[in-house]
Amino acid sequence: MSLSEQVLADLSAQIKSWGKECGFAEIRIADVDLSHAEAGLQAWLDAGYHGDMAYMAAHGTKRSRPAELVPGTVRVISARMNYLPSSESWREAEKQHTPDTAVISLYARGRDYHKVLRSRLQQLADKIAAQIGEFGYRVFTDSAPVMEVALAEKAGLGWRGKHSLLLSREAGSMFFLGEILVDLPLPVDEPVGNHCGQCQSCIDVCPTKAIVAPFQVDARRCVSYLTIELHGSIPVELRPLIGNRVYGCDDCQLFCPWNKFAQSAVVDDFEVRHGLDHARMVHLLLWSEAQFLRMMEGSPIRRIGHERWLRNIAVGLGNAAxxxxxxxxxVAALSSRLEHPSDLVREHIQWALVQHVSAIN
Known part of the structure; x- marks a missing residue:
């Protein structure tokens, strides 16, 4: 397909307008040359900072070379979608959790973002196809070896903060990213500068000191990794540092000054479900597997499974001591799980009970 520069420029403007109609806060476009990011990615992998996330290293150069992942790709349409529930005082509310309340990352309290973004990116792709006819593309939402932050940064959606997340002057960091890799030579947008300055609030506040240097996160220490990606036992020395964070961690975002500009979601998919913004851990621990699967239907939390859910809550209840x-x-809730068939669950339940016994003595 050969389109004139003017047609491509008009199409680019139309794509950005359609993006707003599909619920995205902003759409920008970049080329797919990530050669500048390859060395950093390899150094991060060589340091072992990816932990047990073998998939991070499994695809070789495809992660930093989108045209190898999807042959024919010349541009990325990079999109951000706000996920913050509608509340002006969300940061204050997040700092007021009681020790027996489960802290669940804000993004995970509503519907699974993979499904929401993928569906809406597909809608956008369909609009493009309706306008110009068939074209080569592939939609991604944190679901394949794509360096989405590097692509979004190159497209000008923001800059990479010292916590490694993308930051926007207009919206902070409380948003999801998604991409459409396309074979259309659309005009590209300019990147923006870094505006973190001397601030290192994210580094200072990280509960496990996982941000080992500006822009460098050792996932093996990150609460999000420990409670979501890690399949086995949570290292004993890190358990007390996790507190009552049972699924993910927002601390580096919660204390980032730029998030005073965070914007609420315009779609209702991310509104809180099942009271997950203030659920008590003793109640969550008593969910059967069937209850867990039913309550977490359509939630990103469901993918960790009931076993790791109980593991995480046990750690949180242990820290409540x-x-x-x-x-x-x-103590009664923990004791009720002492005979659980999973070695992993029993280990963390026993650890939690020891914390309460030790605290009494």
């Missing part, structure tokens, strides 16, 4: 030592309701 710091201020609620020997609490009868917590």
């Amino acid at each position: 710091v201020t609620m030592r020997g609490d009868p309701e917590i």
Whole structure:
């Protein structure tokens, strides 16, 4: 397909307008040359910072060379979608969780973002096809070896913060990213400068000190990795640092000054479900596997499974001993899981009970 420069320029403007109709906050376009990012990716992998996430290294250069992943690709349509639930005082609310309340990352309290973004990116692709006819493309939402932050940064959606997430002057970092790799030589947008300056709030506040240097995260220490990606036992020395964070961690975003500009979602998919913004851990621990699967239907949390869900909550309840030592309701809930068939669950339940016994003594 051969389109004139003017047609491509008009199409680019139309894509950005259609993007707003599909629920995206912003759409920008970049070429797919990520050669500048390859060395950093390899150094991160060589340092072992990816932990057990073998998929991060499994695809070789395809992760930093989109045209190898999808032959014919010359541009990326990079999109961001806000996910913050509608609340002006969200940061204050997030700092007021009680020790027995489960802290679940804000992005995971509503519908699974993979499904939401993929569907809406497909809608956008369909609009393009309706305008120009068939073209080569592939939609991605954190679902394939794509360096989406590097692509979004190149497209000008923001800059990479010291916590390694993308930051926008207009929207902070409380948004999802998605991409459409296309074979259309659309005009590209300019990147923006880095505006972190001397600030290192994200580094200072990280509970496990996982941000080992500006722009360098050791995933093996990150609470999000430990509670979501890690399949086995959570290292004993890191358990007390996790506190009551049972699925992910927002601390580096919560204390980032740029998130005073964070924007609420315009789609209702990300509104809180099942009271997950203030759920008590003793109640969550008592969910059967069938209850867990039913309650987490359509949620990103479902993918960790019931076993790791119980593992994480056990750690949270163990850490509650710091201020609620020997609490009868917590001890009873933990004790009810002592005979769980999973070695992983029993190990963390026993650890949690020891924290309460030790606190009493």
